[in-house]
Amino acid sequence: MKKITYFFFLVLIAGCSLGSKSPKAIYTYTVDLKDLENDQAVITLDVSGLDEDTVDFVMAAYTPGFYEQLHNATLVTEVKASAEDGSNLPVIKADDNRWRIPNASSLTTITYRIDDVEEVREDVSASLPHENLFERGKGFQFIPAASFGYLDNVQTDSISINVTKPFGLSVFSAREKVTSEGQQLVYSASSIPELFKYPLLFTNQQSESFEELNTTIDVAWYSEDENLSSDQFLPAIQQAIKDVSAYMDIDFPAAYYSFQLWFLADQNLTEISSSHYNSSSVWVIPADRDFLKQESIQQAIYEQAVREFMHIYVSQYAQSWEMRAFDYGSPTPTKHLWYVEGTTEYLTKHMQVNKRKMSEAEFRDIINAKLRETKSYQAEKPLTELSRDIFDDPEGDVLSVIKGRGFFVSMILDIKLRSSSYGQRGLKQMIQVLAREYGADKSFYDGELFEIMANYTNQDLNAVYEQYVADTEPLPLQNIFNRVGYNFNTEQLEIIKDPYPGVDAVELQLSWLFGK
Secondary structure: OOOOOOOOOOOOOOOOOOOOOOOOEEEEEEEEEEEEEOOEEEEEEEEEOOOOOEEEEEOOOOEOOEOOOOOHHHHEEEEEEEEOOOOEEOOEEEEOOEEEEEOHHHEEEEEEEEOOHHHHOOOOOOOHHHOOEEEOOOEEEEOHHHHOOEEOOOOEEEEEEEEEOOOOOEEEOOOOOOEEEOOEEEEEEOOHHHHHOOOEEEEOOOEEEEEEOOEEEEEEEEEOOOOOOHHHOHHHHHHHHHHHHHHHOOOOOOOEEEEEEEEEOOOOOOOOEEEEOOOEEEEEEEOOHHHHHOHHHHHHHHHHHHHHHHHHHHHHOOEEHHHHOOOOOOOOOOOOHHHHHHHHHHHHHHHHHHOOOOOHHHHHHHHHHHHHHHHHOOOOOOHHHHHHOOOOOOOOHHHHHHHHHHHHHHHHHHHHHHHHOOOOOOHHHHHHHHHHHHOOOOEEOHHHHHHHHHHHHOOOOHHHHHHHHOOOOOOOHHHHHHHOOEEEEOOOOEEEEOOOOOHHHHHHHHHHHHOO
């Protein structure tokens, strides 16, 4: 399993298949988490307004920000369809994530069962935070994309969700209009993508709430080891958000943010795994007190919280139409995945040196480690083409190149911007400008990103794009590092401080590392 899976969930346009001309249907989901049958939850989808001879009931095969195919259908059993008079309709398994229902003009109800991932997978799942976790009567990590099937090519702008939960469980979600009275939870959505972007955590354990970035931030958790103390993870998350707030100095684009943490008692789980949505994140963490006491794990929790918020600033404030129009069955990724992933990684590290959470020497060590990683890959294709290949990358090799080269392209942009503005503006300021201009709702086309960047920085950035993003020319690292007072050893692939840097190099290094 990859150490950390970043699940960057975008604000998506309504509908799951673009271009559909079908009339809009009305969906009503009913979920029973109280009375599980064979440890499975029963879900009923009532649908009206259909005008189709045949429909396909599907489970999401992909999800934004996770670059492997999901296997949500393996969590689903006993799919049944019925007409208004109660008669059964035929259901044919068409492929791994799809059930075909003929005679759909009379379809009114689909019923099925969903399992949690621990019941289905023998090994720890690589897509763990994208799948359901159940502890009967105590806790439920409920992932909508792993739970709610939908009718392909059938648009809807009216979805109601009714959940029956056990007594004594609180529910946490970033969605504002989720109301819970007693055992009933009721909320609505205007589209399947909107439904999918709000995971829910039901828990009989504690939570914490605090204000930062003009946002109410909830940290809720369920631990299979009930003796686990929040002191072992909560302070690191709170400090991370405070540091991001001071670094970015712009409001967060959501009124609420929900951290949902599940501490899993599975000896095979040895790492933190997370999935990211635009206003919430789901983490799965080993329920091991000795594991959490490690200094390296505390740093990992801190850094992951930083990364979650950086993802939002980088990508939700500069989002292309291609990113919005995500197809859960056969997606076309943005060609600027280097920016989504590489810039997020760069700012996650840069923030820590900028806010004195790490020393200049520690930041230099990180750069050197990433330089050495470049030995393991060759950029045989431009970053734009590699981004298009991301869903055909079972070993994660393409993503490694995108993140690695994207990190250094972002660093080059940052230093160039600082150099051309006498140290006053860098990559962070460019993102702030994009945030003010575009916000969370306005988009651009994929090919316009660098033109937009150039317009807001008054600098020609086309050379960076044409040479290092749209082409595979070697990165100008020797020149860039010299400009900020480092010598670059091309054989050892490491930088060291220049013992005799010029005044300009010293000033540029200080503004790059520690400037506002």
